[in-house]
Amino acid sequence: MSKTHNTTAEWKAEPKPAKYEIVGYAEDDNCMCCGRNLRHGVKLNTGAIVGAKCFAEYITKPASYNGKPFRYDAQSIIRFAKIRERWSEKERNRIGVYQHHLEFEPA
Ligand SMILES: [Zn+2]
Numbered sequence: 001m002s003k004t005h006n007t008t009a010e011w012k013a014e015p016k017p018a019k020y021e022i023v024g025y026a027e028d029d030n031c032m033c034c035g036r037n038l039r040h041g042v043k044l045n046t047g048a049i050v051g052a053k054c055f056a057e058y059i060t061k062p063a064s065y066n067g068k069p070f071r072y073d074a075q076s077i078i079r080f081a082k083i084r085e086r087w088s089e090k091e092r093n094r095i096g097v098y099q100h101h102l103e104f105e106p107a
Contacts, residue, residue, distance in 0.1 A: 005034065005054075005057075005058050006034055006035075007033055007034060008032065008033065008034065008035045010032055011032050011033045011034075011048070014032070014046060014048060015046075016106040017045060017046055017106065018106075019045075019103050019104065019105060019106070020044050020045065020046070020055075020059065020060055020103070020104045020105075020106055021044065021045040021102055021103050021104075022042055022043070022044065022055075022077070022080050022081050022084050022102040022103075022104075023043050023044060023045050023084060023102075024043035024081060024084055024085040025040070025041065025042065025043060025078070025081040025082045025084065025085035025086075026038075026041035026042075026043050026049050027039070027040065027041065028041075029041040029049045030049070031049070031050050031051040031054055032048040032049055032050055033048075033050045033051065033054040033055075033058065033059060034051070034054055036051065038051050040052060040078045040081070041081075042055050042077055042078070042081040043081065043085070051074075052074035052075070052077035052078045052081070053074040055074075055077050055104075056071055056072055056073060056074055056076075056077050057071070058107060059104075059106065059107055060104035060105060060106060060107055061104065061105040061106070061107050063104065080097060080101055080102055083095070083097050084097075084102055
């Protein structure tokens with residue numbers, strides 16, 4: 001994994017919210033963070049669409065699991081985005097995906 005991460009001017013101009021929330025899933029878009037083409041895009045509460053890898057590794061702080069920092073991998077983020085896009089809150093809760101899984105602190 002490279003340490004450097006290029007961000008687009010558009011992304012740099014984007015104000016950071018108090019929290020990023022995954023609000024949906026988008027196919028075949030561009031990552032607003034780095035500009036690369038995405039097969040799977042994650043829709044955020046700010047209106048931005050970003051890649052799951054950028055979201056997991058650069059955009060957000062680690063989540064906490066049993067009091068320890070924990071990062072979801074890109075596959076998990078894509079799964080959350082798809083579940084958020086397609087399923088109601090009741091359905092999400094039934095499979096153990098709760099609101100706190102969708103909310104992240106900005107890095
Ligand atoms: Zn990106």
